Amino acid sequence: MRINPNIKIRDMVSEHIVVMPGAVQTDMTRVIALNDSALLLYNALSGRDFELEDAVRVLTDEYDVTPDVARRDAEALLADMRKNNLLV
Numbered sequence: 001m002r003i004n005p006n007i008k009i010r011d012m013v014s015e016h017i018v019v020m021p022g023a024v025q026t027d028m029t030r031v032i033a034l035n036d037s038a039l040l041l042y043n044a045l046s047g048r049d050f051e052l053e054d055a056v057r058v059l060t061d062e063y064d065v066t067p068d069v070a071r072r073d074a075e076a077l078l079a080d081m082r083k084n085n086l087l088v
Contacts, residue, residue, distance in 0.1 A: 001078070003046045004088050009034065018086065032084055037063070038077055052078065 008019045016039045018032040034042060037059065044058045052074060059070035081087050 001051070001082075001087050002049050003042060003081070004086050005047070007086055009039065009042060018084075020085075032086070037073065041074070041077060 006020060010017050010019050016034040018034065040062055041055055041058055045054060052071065055074035055078065056067055056070045059065060059074060060067055063070070065073075078087065
């Protein structure tokens, strides 16, 4: 999988907001904000193909969590990203 190369992250009022360039009209009812863990994964995995285990490794390297906890969190985040067209 790969993070959609068309998305950009903007810092707005202490939030990390996903921006999809090129949209003529923006639906402000669907703002996607990334927490610190999601932003970490975005920064670490953007611009390359990756697997679930790559995301798990990023989380276990940064946080004091077990691989099982990191896998569960990564699966949930990647499912949300897929649902919101942030993965290609």
